Amino acid sequence: MSRIAYFGPQGTFTEQAARSLAGDEELFPVETISAALTSVRKGEADAACVPVENSVEGPVTATLDGLAEEAPLVAVAEALLPVHFTVLAREDVETVRTVASHPHALAQVRLWLERNLPEARPVVASSTAAAAVAVQRGEYDAAVTAPVAVEHYPLRVLATGVADVPDARTRFLLLRPPGRLPEPTGADRTSIVAAAANRTGALAELLSELATRGINLTRLDARPIKGNFGMYRFFIDFEGHVAEPRIGGALAALRRRCNNVRFLGSHPRADGVAATIEPGAANDDFVNADAWVDAVRKGELA
Ligand SMILES: O=C(O)C(=O)C[C@]1(C(=O)O)C=C[C@@H](O)C=C1
Structure with missing residues (x-):
């Protein structure tokens, strides 16, 4: 039976995301995002489920860095979960002096903590569920x-529905080794990571390859290339599927221009939002234009 490694332990948002994406696969938790990616690279899991971006706190950097380095993995599906939190404490705690969680979670409840648990010092844990385990062990008062x-x-529920920003969401990826890609649906997302050359206008040139083909970006993040101070790689998500001519053309152009470009997957969007199509930038427009050039080359049209 195939197995999905997810960022655990049991009871994380990522487990919920993995359950929503899994078919009959067996799920198993691992302690870190990097361990989830490694278990796929080593063949211990067929796929990994990890968070990639949150609408309040932004990118999950362990996921981005883990995808840019070592053996390639590609996203074949995504899940989008609404994020509101429950605050749990040990029964014996009267005043909460320490409250633990994943850094993304703490960032999403900063105001709530200041107002409701003013004496609590926030403490970083590897995940929201790891924080609950630590509370059970007596290391912290609340999670x-x-x-x-x-x-x-089984801890005491201090509060539910906690979120500084209503409608906060986190997006999760299901990652596999390169293989068969999901079919295009018309509401897809493609992801790449590219290192632009270190010269004036290099990033603008890279983005213009997408803009001129009418491709709408959904995310752009820069991450340092470790060991090269001041050098960055760019994680770019955009609407469309690599099977489409305009997306294929853009990827080929990026491959020509960039020091380094890695394909991170094309898969259906969890929100089902169809790709924006600018006038003259539909797939048929690209196919017809290529057919015209072919005919011109053959001397059949002018
Ligand atoms: O710790 C968890 O429960 C996770 O799944 C990780 C994570 C994240 O990385 O953003 C997922 C969703 C929430 O935004 C908080 C934490």
Whole structure:
């Protein structure tokens, strides 16, 4: 049976995302994002489920860095979860003095903590569920967790539905080694990571390859190339599927221009939003234009 490694332990948001993406695969938790990616690279898992971006706190850098380095992995599916938290504490705690969670979770409840647990010092844990485990062990007084965590960690519920920003969401990826790609649906997302050359206008040139083909970006993040101070790689997500001529053409152009470009997948969007098509930038426009050039080359048209 195939297996999906997810960023755990049990009771994380990532587990919920993995359950929503899994078919009959067996799920197993690992302690870190990097361990989830490694288990696929080593063949211990067929796929990994990890968070990639949050609407309040931005990119999950461990995922981005882990995808840019070592053996390639590609995203074949994504999940988008609404994020509101439950705050759990040990029964014996009267005043909460320490509250643990994943850094992305703490960032999403900063105001709530200041107002409701003013004496609590925030402490970073490897995940929301790891924070609940630490509270059970007596290391901290309270944890900011996913709502499902209470089913795994019987702690006292101090608050539910906690979120500084209503409608916060996190997007998760299901990653596999390169192989067959999901079919295009018309509402797809393609992801790449590219290192632009270190010269004036290099990033603008790279982005213009997408803009001139009418390709709408959905995310752009820069991450340092470790060991090269001042050098960055760019993670770019955009609408469309590599099977489409305009997307294929853009990737070929980026391959020509960039020091380094890695394909990170084309898969259906979880929100089902169809790609924006600018006038003259539909797939048929590209196919017809190529057919015209072919005919011109053969002397059949002018
Ligand atoms: O710790 C978890 O429960 C996770 O799944 C990680 C994570 C994240 O990395 O953003 C997922 C969703 C929430 O935004 C908080 C934490």
